[in-house]
Amino acid sequence: MTVLDRLLDRSGARTDEVLGRRGRVALVLVFCGLAVAGPVIDVIATFWLHVLTRVMIFALFAISLDLVFGYTGLPSFGHAAMFGVGGYTVAFVTLGPTQNLLVTIATAALASATVALLIGWLSVRGTGLFFAFLTLAFAQVLYLVAFNDLPAQLLGADKITGGDNGLVGIPGYELFGVEFGGLFEYYYLTLVVVGICVALLIRIANSEFGRVLQGIRENEDRLTALGYDVTRYKVIAFTVSGTFTGVAGALYAPLVRIAHPSQLFWLTSADGIIMILVGGIGTLWGPMVGAAFITVFEEFATVVGNWHLYLGVLFVTMVIFLPGGIAGAISTVARSPREALSNARRAGRRYVRRVRGDRH
Amino acid sequence: MVGFEALVRATILGLQFGTTLALLVAGLTLVFGLMDVINLAHGSLYMLGAYFGVTLVDAGGSFWLALVVAPVAVGVVGLLMEVFTLRPLYGREPLYQILVTLGLAFVVEESVKEVWGTSAQNFAAPAVLAGSIDIAGVTYSQYQAFVLLFTTVLVAAIWVGLERTNVGVLLQATAHDPEMVDALGFDVSRVFTGVFAVSAVLAGLAGVLLGPARAVTPSMWFNVVLLAFAIIVIGGLGNFRGAIVASLLVGLLTGYAALLVPSYTELLVFALMAVVLLVRPAGIFGTATGDPG
Amino acid sequence: MSAHPVLAVEGIDTYYGRSHVLFDLSLEVGAGETVALIGNNGAGKTTTLRSIMGLTPPERGRILFRGEEIQGCKPNEIRRRGVSLVPEDRRIFPSLTVAENVELAAAAGSTTTDVYDRFPVLDDRRDQRAGTLSGGEQQMLAIARGLVGPPTELLLLDEPTEGLAPQIVEDVSEVVEALTDDGITILLVEQNAELALELADRAYVIETGRIVHEAGGDELLHDPEVLETHLGVR
Known part of the structure; x- marks a missing residue:
């Protein structure tokens, strides 16, 4: 029996598996689709190759964030820290000793893991949702460090993080003599790295360790009573999530050719939160859909004006009326369209009642 | 070497900033204590206070008019926020309340950009207080002295109000058991709305008061809300007295840091917060069992 | 009936x-x-x-x-x-004094029944924090609180x-x-x-x-x- 089964007094078939057989088949199909579509898109609309590459990177960011945020129930508002550290590490390594893909990604992963460990270890001391605020604050510390180029000031160097200019001119990766400088090559590189990471994350989520994380979300006290060191699991979950987030950041910086303080800024964390909420918190696949939706939405909405404003309004509306996100809506509609309709009506009536001050 | 006069001035500046922060923190603590809401949009209300103030002064109104009208207008914004976005979420997982306030902060920042543009606004201090005063051979800005005095009186009034009045008793009871207070015949949803609106008014006041001293920009809310929550962590969650003392502490720290290591002020506050978390996770004035939830 | x-x-x-x-x-x-x-x-x-x-x-x-x-x-x-409820587990406000508990409830309405006549044990403890009362005293306070305020x-x-x-x-x-x-x-x-x-x-x-x-x-x-x-x- 798994931890969650024991926790919820369940036994028998594991129906609670995240991304079951059908979900994984769908993911493989998406992966193959992207692989096949690459050359076609390259010919007819190169611009979309850039958009899709970003979609994949943010999908990885979102699913990593969801592993702690939704899956473990630890709302991190500071994942920009690991995303940015991944990017800066890539800048340091590729502008310095080597452009080797494996070395660079591994270093970036290690660096973000270290930062995540530190932030997670400090932030789990916060009661309840103060965890969220603490992660936000510690990410801001890193932003300030990069923005003021604190390391250079302390070491008396000319520049290390490059202050508010960031570090520009990040070269592409290289592996076994192959350069990933062009967008086309980078698209495939991203596809492979993100594919591997997503597969790993899903494995982790469905492992015994993943069950414990889910158990923490469902009933932390009970898990403590069963003898689990919940705090330690939380810190490890945060570190694992931060590591993959760092890989996403390591893919992002070379794409935009710059490691910049904005990648450490709270808005990057907020982007991730918006993606997972819009997609469906805790479902792992929803956040990836959310990442795609938001990234593409940005492309179109920029034309119409202040897209951040629309995004904010959309976000607030969804938190109130559709907290399950796109994933929640899809699964309700798939189960029973009629029920979805009556749910929507009930949600509307409930909203009016609550606004009038009824607490039920 | 830093001179004595500069040090004294930094102290006054720090205390003035600290007492103004205390206005913000008082509102945050109240809202958190009663509704369990971590209001990330609190900084946005502060920012709106500054912007409303600038607009009123630019439109030919006096600073004093702005000091009254802007906070009231912010109170109305806060009231609308609470009624239309927070009321529907009470009783749901608390996560959604912090998410909605994050979204609101986002919406307010973008709206401010739409209305006032992205460049910094110039908020002039009132002409009456433009001069300086000399006390014991040290020169202070009259405006800063006014802010220090005004906010100190206000914070003291809030404190007395919470400790000594019937409203204070009602709020303490509501913080402890809102359902029971409702069953005794008080409309708790109105208590919540009222408290949120008052906390918005206080934030708006802080915005008008600090406006002339700091850059009025669409992103000014963020650092302030981080500072305010850091103060709550340092002082101890749900501990009003701790929050006030921590406000002064952080204000002073900021004042001295601005003098000695200007670009590290915020970093120092977060470092202090990290140390407090490591040494006394419940905050300097918190009790080990002090669970606000 | x-x-x-x-x-x-x-x-x-x-x-x-x-x-x-x-x-x-x-x-x-x-x-x-x-x-x-x-x-x-x-x-x-x-x-x-x-x-x-x-x-x-x-x-x-x-x-x-x-x-x-x-x-x-x-x-x-x-x-x-x-209608007035004296709830399970009493649910008095422990950090408030006995008098504050009673006055708070009374403030919701107009009844000013002198509950201290009915509960003399509370009269002696008006300024004591309700959380420090014994179980029986707390129960008396909870009932007293249910009787003041709007007419019950x-x-x-x-x-x-x-x-x-x-x-x-x-x-x-x-x-x-x-x-x-x-x-x-x-x-x-x-x-x-x-x-x-x-x-x-x-x-x-x-x-x-x-x-x-x-x-x-x-x-x-x-x-x-x-x-x-x-x-x-x-």
Whole structure:
């Protein structure tokens, strides 16, 4: 029996598996689709190759964030820290000793893991949702460090993080003599790295360790009573999530050719939160859909004006009326369209009642 | 070497900033204590206070008019926020309340950009207080002295109000058991709305008061809300007295840091917060069992 | 029973989230009556009181107080109409003093009954924090708090003797009897069935969210079958 089964007094078939057989088949199909579509898109609309590459990177960011945020129930508002550290590490390594893909990604992963460990270890001391605020604050510390180029000031160097200019001119990766400088090559590189990471994350989520994380979300006290060191699991979950987030950041910086303080800024964390909420918190696949939706939405909405404003309004509306996100809506509609309709009506009536001050 | 006069001035500046922060923190603590809401949009209300103030002064109104009208207008914004976005979420997982306030902060920042543009606004201090005063051979800005005095009186009034009045008793009871207070015949949803609106008014006041001293920009809310929550962590969650003392502490720290290591002020506050978390996770004035939830 | 009972609960169904707790439950309390609601743990006694008070409103059915529907009202409205709940576990405000607890409740309405006459034990402890009172004193405070504020016509008493020493239980029963003598209508939930039946004019037996028996207090007290099957009393 798994931890969650024991926790919820369940036994028998594991129906609670995240991304079951059908979900994984769908993911493989998406992966193959992207692989096949690459050359076609390259010919007819190169611009979309850039958009899709970003979609994949943010999908990885979102699913990593969801592993702690939704899956473990630890709302991190500071994942920009690991995303940015991944990017800066890539800048340091590729502008310095080597452009080797494996070395660079591994270093970036290690660096973000270290930062995540530190932030997670400090932030789990916060009661309840103060965890969220603490992660936000510690990410801001890193932003300030990069923005003021604190390391250079302390070491008396000319520049290390490059202050508010960031570090520009990040070269592409290289592996076994192959350069990933062009967008086309980078698209495939991203596809492979993100594919591997997503597969790993899903494995982790469905492992015994993943069950414990889910158990923490469902009933932390009970898990403590069963003898689990919940705090330690939380810190490890945060570190694992931060590591993959760092890989996403390591893919992002070379794409935009710059490691910049904005990648450490709270808005990057907020982007991730918006993606997972819009997609469906805790479902792992929803956040990836959310990442795609938001990234593409940005492309179109920029034309119409202040897209951040629309995004904010959309976000607030969804938190109130559709907290399950796109994933929640899809699964309700798939189960029973009629029920979805009556749910929507009930949600509307409930909203009016609550606004009038009824607490039920 | 830093001179004595500069040090004294930094102290006054720090205390003035600290007492103004205390206005913000008082509102945050109240809202958190009663509704369990971590209001990330609190900084946005502060920012709106500054912007409303600038607009009123630019439109030919006096600073004093702005000091009254802007906070009231912010109170109305806060009231609308609470009624239309927070009321529907009470009783749901608390996560959604912090998410909605994050979204609101986002919406307010973008709206401010739409209305006032992205460049910094110039908020002039009132002409009456433009001069300086000399006390014991040290020169202070009259405006800063006014802010220090005004906010100190206000914070003291809030404190007395919470400790000594019937409203204070009602709020303490509501913080402890809102359902029971409702069953005794008080409309708790109105208590919540009222408290949120008052906390918005206080934030708006802080915005008008600090406006002339700091850059009025669409992103000014963020650092302030981080500072305010850091103060709550340092002082101890749900501990009003701790929050006030921590406000002064952080204000002073900021004042001295601005003098000695200007670009590290915020970093120092977060470092202090990290140390407090490591040494006394419940905050300097918190009790080990002090669970606000 | 008169034609217009003070309280008439008509076929309510109440849920906690998705779990169905009360099933088509009906009961009536006439003016000046003391009615007991007895049953085992988890039978739905507290939920019945919470439904009446508007704390856990029923999904279906009607609740009439003096002939008017109150099932959609908020708890504070129901309180102001004259229903008062003395909840399970007392739920006094521990950090406030005795006087502050009483004054707060009184501030919601106009009744200024001098509760300290009725509860002399509280009079001596006005300035003491309520959290430092003994269990019995806390119970007295909870009842006192339920009597001030808006005029109380119907008092809902939830497990007033729970966890109290036998001597104190007697004190509480005396208070309940005194309230009845003063014409206050009482709906009493009790785990201690014998005590409840002694105090009550009539009683309902509740089992898994349904009323399964209704009779006069004496009648139930001497009905061995009821005692055994519904109350687990020998």
